Amino acid sequence: MSDKVSLPAPREAAPDGARGEPLLVAEGLTKHFPITGGFPVKRRIGAVQAVDGLDLTVRAGESFGLVGESGCGKSTTGRLLTRLLEPTAGRIVYRGRDITHAGRRELAPFRAEIQMIFQDPYASLNPRHTVGKIVSGPMEINGIDPPGGREARVRELLETVGLSPEHYNRFPHEFSGGQRQRIGVARALALEPKLIVADEPVSALDVSIQAQVVNLLRDVQRELGIAFVFIAHDLAVVRHFSQRVAVMYLGKIVEVGDRDDIYRRPRHPYTHALLSAVPEAADLMDTPAGGDGSARASRERIRLAGDVPSPIRPPSGCRFRTRCWKAREECATEEPPLLRAEGSGPGHLSACHFPEPPTVERTTEVILDPALRAAEGHTESQPPNHAQ
Amino acid sequence: MTATTPFLSVRDLYVRFATEDGTVKAVDGLSFELERGRTLGIVGESGSGKSVTNLAVLGLHDPRTTEIEGEILLDGQELTGAPESALEKVRGHKAAMIFQDSLTALSPYYTVGRQIAEPFRKHTGATRREARLRAVEMLKRVGIPNPALRVDDYPHQFSGGMRQRAMIAMALVCDPQLLIADEPTTALDVTVQAQILDLLKDLQQQTGSAIILITHDLGVVAHTVDELLVMYAGRAVERGTVREVLGAPRHPYTWGLLGSMPRLTSDVEEPLSPIPGAPPSLLAPPPGCPFHPRCASVAAVGGDRCRTERPELPAGRGAACHLTPERQRAIFAGQIKPRLR
Numbered sequence: 266m267s268d269k270v271s272l273p274a275p276r277e278a279a280p281d282g283a284r285g286e287p288l289l290v291a292e293g294l295t296k297h298f299p300i301t302g303g304f305p306v307k308r309r310i311g312a313v314q315a316v317d318g319l320d321l322t323v324r325a326g327e328s329f330g331l332v333g334e335s336g337c338g339k340s341t342t343g344r345l346l347t348r349l350l351e352p353t354a355g356r357i358v359y360r361g362r363d364i365t366h367a368g369r370r371e372l373a374p375f376r377a378e379i380q381m382i383f384q385d386p387y388a389s390l391n392p393r394h395t396v397g398k399i400v401s402g403p404m405e406i407n408g409i410d411p412p413g414g415r416e417a418r419v420r421e422l423l424e425t426v427g428l429s430p431e432h433y434n435r436f437p438h439e440f441s442g443g444q445r446q447r448i449g450v451a452r453a454l455a456l457e458p459k460l461i462v463a464d465e466p467v468s469a470l471d472v473s474i475q476a477q478v479v480n481l482l483r484d485v486q487r488e489l490g491i492a493f494v495f496i497a498h499d500l501a502v503v504r505h506f507s508q509r510v511a512v513m514y515l516g517k518i519v520e521v522g523d524r525d526d527i528y529r530r531p532r533h534p535y536t537h538a539l540l541s542a543v544p545e546a547a548d549l550m551d552t553p554a555g556g557d558g559s560a561r562a563s564r565e566r567i568r569l570a571g572d573v574p575s576p577i578r579p580p581s582g583c584r585f586r587t588r589c590w591k592a593r594e595e596c597a598t599e600e601p602p603l604l605r606a607e608g609s610g611p612g613h614l615s616a617c618h619f620p621e622p623p624t625v626e627r628t629t630e631v632i633l634d635p636a637l638r639a640a641e642g643h644t645e646s647q648p649p650n651h652a653q
Numbered sequence: 654m655t656a657t658t659p660f661l662s663v664r665d666l667y668v669r670f671a672t673e674d675g676t677v678k679a680v681d682g683l684s685f686e687l688e689r690g691r692t693l694g695i696v697g698e699s700g701s702g703k704s705v706t707n708l709a710v711l712g713l714h715d716p717r718t719t720e721i722e723g724e725i726l727l728d729g730q731e732l733t734g735a736p737e738s739a740l741e742k743v744r745g746h747k748a749a750m751i752f753q754d755s756l757t758a759l760s761p762y763y764t765v766g767r768q769i770a771e772p773f774r775k776h777t778g779a780t781r782r783e784a785r786l787r788a789v790e791m792l793k794r795v796g797i798p799n800p801a802l803r804v805d806d807y808p809h810q811f812s813g814g815m816r817q818r819a820m821i822a823m824a825l826v827c828d829p830q831l832l833i834a835d836e837p838t839t840a841l842d843v844t845v846q847a848q849i850l851d852l853l854k855d856l857q858q859q860t861g862s863a864i865i866l867i868t869h870d871l872g873v874v875a876h877t878v879d880e881l882l883v884m885y886a887g888r889a890v891e892r893g894t895v896r897e898v899l900g901a902p903r904h905p906y907t908w909g910l911l912g913s914m915p916r917l918t919s920d921v922e923e924p925l926s927p928i929p930g931a932p933p934s935l936l937a938p939p940p941g942c943p944f945h946p947r948c949a950s951v952a953a954v955g956g957d958r959c960r961t962e963r964p965e966l967p968a969g970r971g972a973a974c975h976l977t978p979e980r981q982r983a984i985f986a987g988q989i990k991p992r993l994r
């Protein structure tokens with residue numbers, strides 16, 4: 266397996282796919298999974314509010330990152346955008362056309378243009394099919410015959426993703442996890458898509474292999490000009506891959522902006538907490554061995570209490586308020602809209618009544634965790650107005 | 654290091670599994686030491702032998718399919734080949750383990766309180782009432798709100814982070830002097846992971862126990878451990894204080910791990926520097942240095958040495974690599990470090 270990526274020449278930029286134009290727009294996108302119960306007649310007794318009123322725009326050729334902790338609705342969002350799930354409410358507009366409730370026939374022309382890559386390279390490939398059959402699958406389904414024939418195209422694709430054309434007749438079980446993910450990438454590229462939604466594409470891989478696949482995806486994204494929605498819970502990987510990033514919490518986008526808006530000038534308390542919780546080997550890499558122990562002096566230290574609440578009965582008002590150190594009464598009664606906070610640049614939106622200053626450095630620690638407060642000898646008192 | 658025997662000493666440990674395909678050399682000559690009050694981090698990618706090593710320390714392997722060789726001295730007591738009755742006494746009382754997956758480690762059929770109280774009664778002979786009070790106290794110590802009420806909950810009534818705390822409470826209930834935490838935060842979200850890592854550190858400061866923290870994440874060890882052991886293909890390839898290993902790593906594999914990880918501050922225009930290829934099969938590990946098929950420094954060593962001769966890990970700070978320590982430092986400073994910005 267070579268580690269070089271040889272990319273075919275980029276195809277002609279389609280007039281309607283120019284970089285920077287809105288490609289996919291979601292408005293008020295919502296997915297509630299009903300919960301049923303009761304006997305003998307099943308009734309709807311509630312709903313998991315997996316995704317609740319998302320607004321987002323993915324521009325042609327850009328990589329758009331979606332981060333957040335497990336259960337915040339990233340995968341559901343990915344499946345809504347690719348129309349694998351039917352939205353409960355809201356609108357999805359692809360290249361100017363409303364595809365929110367488009368049926369099979371209406372979707373057909375776009376099916377080829379929007380592809381998906383999944384987390385689990387083991388479960389997402391049919392074990393009884395050869396690599397050739399797997400990668401040419403989308404061409405078959407869509408009745409597409411490339412100029413040199415499907416087999417030639419597949420062999421070319423295998424080379425693009427760093428596999429050997431000779432792998433054509435092999436089966437998935439003969440490959441390692443990283444190689445399988447390359448097969449998944451080749452399949453997604455088969456139809457020259459305009460948009461790839463990649464749901465945790467490297468999360469199941471070991472770090473050394475993860476880096477190989479991240480590099481491959483970046484090359485593909487940049488050199489073929491394909492727009493990506495890159496979903497992951499790893500903040501550093503998302504930063505590395507994405508030009509714009511949205512942070513999700515309990516089914517909502519709490520902050521969205523350019524990479525540096527989110528990673529260097531975040532405004533939402535949750536974004537601050539997430540970034541401060543990332544353990545970084547880098548904190549020790551720049552200090553000389555045997556240094557003074559002041560690693561991470563410049564990074565924030567924020568420790569939230571508890572876990573994310575249930576999306577079945579999310580908190581009123583701001584959904585983050587039960588874990589937020591700045592919460593006040595207003596936060597429980599009024600949902601903060603996603604908008605540009607004073608001091609934020611254009612395109613940098615956050616949903617908080619009391620946004621943080623735009624920096625990831627702070628002098629005071631925020632520690633809400635009861636065990637830590639006790640252990641570190643803090644006084645018992647909760648932070649002011651901390652609504653539980 | 655003083656001349657007295659360390660609290661935990663593992664010497665030339667070999668663990669082999671007989672399987673249908675042949676013998677898996679899961680741990681292939683591993684040595685390390687650990688003192689009370691200190692934390693040892695063991696990092697390496699999946700399959701490098703981290704869990705197998707620590708299951709061996711606790712005598713948890715099936716003797717019918719597992720061959721264990723070497724010396725495991727815990728507080729002066731030899732554990733390799735010790736009878737099951739002796740090992741059982743060690744487990745829970747002297748040494749305890751917390752696992753990645755709290756759902757399988759906790760029984761769904763008993764209350765959380767009972768699962769914490771039982772080992773306490775068994776090892777101390779306390780009454781039910783005393784043990785229950787102890788369980789409440791432990792839950793409080795690990796930061797469960799309303800411990801007197803939650804003690805009667807079943808595990809499924811706890812969130813993932815709370816279950817992990819309950820498992821820590823269970824492991825610590827008999828004041829073990831050695832705590833082995835095997836990927837304790839891998840299944841958790843990052844905000845909860847930060848809570849749990851801080852909790853482990855604080856509990857250690859109170860109890861003075863020794864901790865082995867196993868993880869695949871170099872970030873997790875950075876703020877949690879004192880010493881670090883990097884494992885590859887069943888062998889330790891680098892050892893040192895965490896500052897030494899992360900601040901000035903010496904082994905090409907450690908360089909590769911660091912180069913593979915994006916940082917929150919790295920230059921996004923630069924691609925990552927992955928390790929080529931994939932880890933070897935432990936049925937037939939490569940001859941010589943097990944890392945040589947993926948290593949960029951084979952030529953710098955020169956000749957056939959990397960392919961034929963197995964480099965040993967020196968005692969104390971060092972790396973199992975044929976490059977001299979001077980070359981290791983020079984290559985890191987000249988070629989590797991600039992790429993890590």
Ligand SMILES: Nc1ncnc2c1ncn2[C@@H]1O[C@H](COP(=O)(O)OP(=O)(O)O)[C@@H](O)[C@H]1O
Pocket residue numbers: 298313314315333334335336337338339340341342576
């Ligand atoms: N098919 C489904 N039925 C019911 N609930 C679901 C379904 N799919 C996802 N959920 C719930 O929706 C929420 C969001 O899930 P998901 O989108 O998978 O989050 P993420 O990918 O961010 O981890 C979670 O609470 C999850 O349990």
Ligand SMILES: Nc1ncnc2c1ncn2[C@@H]1O[C@H](COP(=O)(O)OP(=O)(O)O)[C@@H](O)[C@H]1O
Pocket residue numbers: 670672677678679697698699700701702703704705706935
């Ligand atoms: N009971 C067993 N029988 C056979 N092989 C095993 C057994 N347990 C572990 N192994 C193998 O030993 C190697 C090391 O495993 P392990 O210690 O679990 O790795 P990790 O570093 O991910 O914890 C792996 O190749 C694994 O497949």
Ligand code: SF4
Pocket residue numbers: 904905906942943944945946948949950951954959964973974975976
């Ligand atoms: S011994 Fe050789 S192959 Fe092994 S890490 Fe050192 S330079 Fe690389």
Ligand SMILES: [Mg+2]
Pocket residue numbers: 339340341465
């Ligand atoms: Mg998901």
Ligand SMILES: [Mg+2]
Pocket residue numbers: 703704705
């Ligand atoms: Mg393991």
